[in-house]
Amino acid sequence: MEIAAVVLLAGLVVGYFVLAGCDIGLGMLLPHLARTPGERRRLVSAVAPYFLGTEVWLVGAVGVVAGLFPALKHEVIVAQWPVFVAILAGWLWRDAGLWLRPRADNTVWRGTWDVAITAGSWTLALGWGLVVGGLLSGGRPLSPFALACAVTVVALFALRGAAFGAERLVPADRPEPAATAGGNAAESADVAAGATRHLARGAAMALLFTALTAAFSTGAPEGRPVAAAAVAAGLALVLGVTSGLWGPRLSRHTSALAMAAPPVAVALAVELPVVAAPQGTLTLVGYALAPLVPVMILGQVWLYRMLRQPAASSGFFA
Amino acid sequence: MLEDPLLLARLQFALTAGTHYMFVALTLGLAPFILFGQLRATLARDEARMRAVRFWGGLYLVNYGMGILSGLVMELQLATNWAGLNDMFGYAFSAPLAVETMAAFFVESTFLGLWIFGWDRMGRWSHLACFLVVTATAYASAYWVLVANGFLKNPVGFEIRDGEAVLTDSGALLTNPSTLLAFGHATTGALLLGGLVVAAVSAYHLARGHDPDGMFRRGITSGLTVTAAAVMPVVAFGGTQYALFGNEPPTSGRSLSATEIARVEEDYGGGAAHAVGEVGHVLMTLCWTAIAGVAAAGLVLWLVNRLHRWRWFHWMLVFSPFLPYIASLGGWAFRETGRQPWTVTHHLTTADAMTEMSPAMAVLSFSLFTVAFAVLAAVTYWLLVRFARRGPEGGPLAPRPEEPDSDPQLPVHRF
Numbered sequence: 001m002e003i004a005a006v007v008l009l010a011g012l013v014v015g016y017f018v019l020a021g022c023d024i025g026l027g028m029l030l031p032h033l034a035r036t037p038g039e040r041r042r043l044v045s046a047v048a049p050y051f052l053g054t055e056v057w058l059v060g061a062v063g064v065v066a067g068l069f070p071a072l073k074h075e076v077i078v079a080q081w082p083v084f085v086a087i088l089a090g091w092l093w094r095d096a097g098l099w100l101r102p103r104a105d106n107t108v109w110r111g112t113w114d115v116a117i118t119a120g121s122w123t124l125a126l127g128w129g130l131v132v133g134g135l136l137s138g139g140r141p142l143s144p145f146a147l148a149c150a151v152t153v154v155a156l157f158a159l160r161g162a163a164f165g166a167e168r169l170v171p172a173d174r175p176e177p178a179a180t181a182g183g184n185a186a187e188s189a190d191v192a193a194g195a196t197r198h199l200a201r202g203a204a205m206a207l208l209f210t211a212l213t214a215a216f217s218t219g220a221p222e223g224r225p226v227a228a229a230a231v232a233a234g235l236a237l238v239l240g241v242t243s244g245l246w247g248p249r250l251s252r253h254t255s256a257l258a259m260a261a262p263p264v265a266v267a268l269a270v271e272l273p274v275v276a277a278p279q280g281t282l283t284l285v286g287y288a289l290a291p292l293v294p295v296m297i298l299g300q301v302w303l304y305r306m307l308r309q310p311a312a313s314s315g316f317f318a
Numbered sequence: 319m320l321e322d323p324l325l326l327a328r329l330q331f332a333l334t335a336g337t338h339y340m341f342v343a344l345t346l347g348l349a350p351f352i353l354f355g356q357l358r359a360t361l362a363r364d365e366a367r368m369r370a371v372r373f374w375g376g377l378y379l380v381n382y383g384m385g386i387l388s389g390l391v392m393e394l395q396l397a398t399n400w401a402g403l404n405d406m407f408g409y410a411f412s413a414p415l416a417v418e419t420m421a422a423f424f425v426e427s428t429f430l431g432l433w434i435f436g437w438d439r440m441g442r443w444s445h446l447a448c449f450l451v452v453t454a455t456a457y458a459s460a461y462w463v464l465v466a467n468g469f470l471k472n473p474v475g476f477e478i479r480d481g482e483a484v485l486t487d488s489g490a491l492l493t494n495p496s497t498l499l500a501f502g503h504a505t506t507g508a509l510l511l512g513g514l515v516v517a518a519v520s521a522y523h524l525a526r527g528h529d530p531d532g533m534f535r536r537g538i539t540s541g542l543t544v545t546a547a548a549v550m551p552v553v554a555f556g557g558t559q560y561a562l563f564g565n566e567p568p569t570s571g572r573s574l575s576a577t578e579i580a581r582v583e584e585d586y587g588g589g590a591a592h593a594v595g596e597v598g599h600v601l602m603t604l605c606w607t608a609i610a611g612v613a614a615a616g617l618v619l620w621l622v623n624r625l626h627r628w629r630w631f632h633w634m635l636v637f638s639p640f641l642p643y644i645a646s647l648g649g650w651a652f653r654e655t656g657r658q659p660w661t662v663t664h665h666l667t668t669a670d671a672m673t674e675m676s677p678a679m680a681v682l683s684f685s686l687f688t689v690a691f692a693v694l695a696a697v698t699y700w701l702l703v704r705f706a707r708r709g710p711e712g713g714p715l716a717p718r719p720e721e722p723d724s725d726p727q728l729p730v731h732r733f
Binding site for chain 1: 394405430488675
């Protein structure tokens with residue numbers, strides 16, 4: 001039962017990074033990938049139904065931390081209060097942008113919420129970067145090592161978003177190739193696919209820099225540096241593969257692996273106060289959750305299968 | 319006021335929870351209308367009824383967005399601002415919240431995404447099943463949140479070991495009378511609100527002679543029927559809770575002795591919070607009386623077959639949703655201020671429950687989120703009114719006609 005609680009929490013956090021990385025990263029790249037009003041609308045409708053299914057992983061993780069690991073909550077959330085307030089503010093404005101942007105059709109309204117979506121996505125990525133950096137550096141979030149970690153995590157979010165965009169931004173009603181001779185209908189998707197290689201290289205550089213700061217400055221990882229180095233080596237390999245010619249094609253899977261690296265590194269390398277909850281609480285939560293786990297899995301799988309198609313150009317979020 | 323982080327943190331939480339509750343109550347109140355509307359439309363393969371479901375569903379979704387946003391902020395605020403509560407009661411108070419996030423909210427949000435995305439893309443029965451899951455989990459969510467809230471009011475089912483509460487009796491926690499009565503009261507109250515909103519929007523369109531496919535005649539009848547059916551249960555569930563007033567929780571004395579408890583309660587003057595609670599109590603009672611009057615008038619008009627025709631009654635209905643909103647907020651303020659000075663009755667004071675933070679941090683957090691909430695709530699209500707007035711043709715879920723978009727068609731030359 002205790003190990004189940006730990007696995008549940010780790011699974012929720014990794015799931016959040018891997019899945020929400022897609023819509024956060026795509027939100028970060030909004031101004032770059034989508035320039036015309038039509039492209040922006042398609043980009044937001046590519047992000048929007050998806051975020052409903054991804055942010056719940058974080059909500060679940062926070063619930064599990066609060067209910068089953070109160071000591072962990074003290075160590076992670078209360079100790080990094082300002083960062084979490086920033087994350088919360090970014091989250092709030094980003095979601096508000098996604099809900100409200102399609103509700104009215106004028107340039108100022110949509111422009112305002114585009115800013116909210118982009119700024120909120122960047123705030124979230126940077127906030128999670130600072131949290132990862134703060135945890136890996138043993139509570140020194142402003143040390144060079146922690147800041148380098150944060151930059152790496154931001155680059156990974158952007159990479160994940162670009163890989164997601166390369167798939168989802170292809171227009172649903174793609175005309176015959178001949179008809180698009182004058183202009184490229186899938187331009188956003190092509191730009192996103194091209195960006196994956198550059199972002200992978202950028203992330204690899206940031207990772208190298210992080211390794212250098214870990215070796216030569218204070219604030220290097222405490223706890224288990226070997227585990228952290230192993231995860232970093234795996235991440236470097238994945239980024240190396242994505243930087244190559246096959247990068248755009250492989251990025252769908254490699255970016256997912258890369259996004260899993262930060263939470264896995266924290267889980268393996270940092271000594272967190274993981275004291276499982278007493279039996280009574282575990283039993284209550286276990287019995288309440290067990291019958292619903294199949295429904296949760298069904299809903300998630302169903303949602304992602306439906307969303308494998310390119311984004312629609314009309315609907316609630318377009 | 320700005321020097322007191324406790325006051326700011328309390329006010330911030332009250333504003334967050336109050337905002338959250340206003341949107342959540344409409345979510346709970348509208349969901350059954352949409353579910354049964356969609357069920358009938360699906361059974362009868364009725365396109366006209368389905369257009370009505372799209373209309374009410376659009377309003378539901380606009381409202382739901384703000385419900386999620388405020389809920390997220392509220393959950394994280396419990397973690398950031400009220401660490402003392404979790405340090406002592408993490409294993410008892412937060413466990414139902416953990417279940418709520420995972421079992422209810424996780425499933426609800428995922429299936430709502432499916433429902434939104436599934437219009438015109440899914441089989442009609444699968445699509446209906448998605449909304450069935452959404453409705454069921456919305457009510458399950460309300461139950462689990464009230465398990466946590468009822469625990470604060472009437473803490474049961476735990477022992478104190480080394481200064482931490484350890485859950486010993488899950489059954490007592492889940493069947494806490496403070497939880498069950500509040501659940502009955504809040505859900506029937508939400509149905510009052512949902513019923514009156516449906517009736518008010520329908521009345522607005524009927525008064526202007528606008529009734530596509532007869533959807534607003536059906537709306538005003540079903541809205542008033544639900545309101546009339548819920549008006550007595552809501553007061554029954556609410557009134558029964560008065561019997562619990564002044565009862566000591568069964569766990570009283572396990573963390574603080576009787577003299578310490580008495581000292582805390584003596585030191586607490588009551589003051590503004592008490593006054594707010596009393597005002598809330600009076601407003602709730604007055605608004606309930608008015609709602610009962612509206613529902614009775616509606617029933618009489620329905621019996622004499624004038625419900626769809628008398629415009630003065632329609633215009634009265636248009637403004638009636640203010641009543642359940644005020645009653646909900648007033649009742650909620652009455653409940654929450656009634657527990658002061660305690661966060662967990664006879665165990666933990668509100669002052670001890672708060673995270674130690676500097677006044678600057680408290681001011682920053684307060685102003686950041688209060689301003690954001692004021693803006694977002696105002697925008698959401700503006701949108702709700704706008705879409706309600708536009709009617710089914712312009713709703714957010716309305717099937718959009720193919721528009722030429724920004725990609726200009728190649729000119730066709732005719733010779």
